[in-house]
Amino acid sequence: MSQYDALPQPVSDFINQRTEYVQAARSGPMGNDDADYYRWQGHMEARRQLAQMLGYSVPYEPGERTERIA
Numbered sequence: 001m002s003q004y005d006a007l008p009q010p011v012s013d014f015i016n017q018r019t020e021y022v023q024a025a026r027s028g029p030m031g032n033d034d035a036d037y038y039r040w041q042g043h044m045e046a047r048r049q050l051a052q053m054l055g056y057s058v059p060y061e062p063g064e065r066t067e068r069i070a
Contacts, residue, residue, distance in 0.1 A: 007054065007066070015066045019059050067068035 025040040029031075051058045056066045 012066055015047050016059055018044055019064060022060055023043045023062065030052050
């Protein structure tokens with residue numbers, strides 16, 4: 001992989017934060033308010049779409065990092 005294939009650090013950090021939102025969504029909504037759950041879904045979806053559009057993997061479990069798909 002050349003230096004031009006690598007994602008800029010802020011972009012990879014943004015995508016890699018997806019695992020935090022997955023964990024938050026798994027813990028379920030707090031109280032009777034589903035707004036947080038749906039907000040987390042939006043954050044996860046935005047990161048998934050960006051990774052896929054750029055040809056990178058989509059992190060899901062804690063510790064996973066996005067990487068270029070061959």
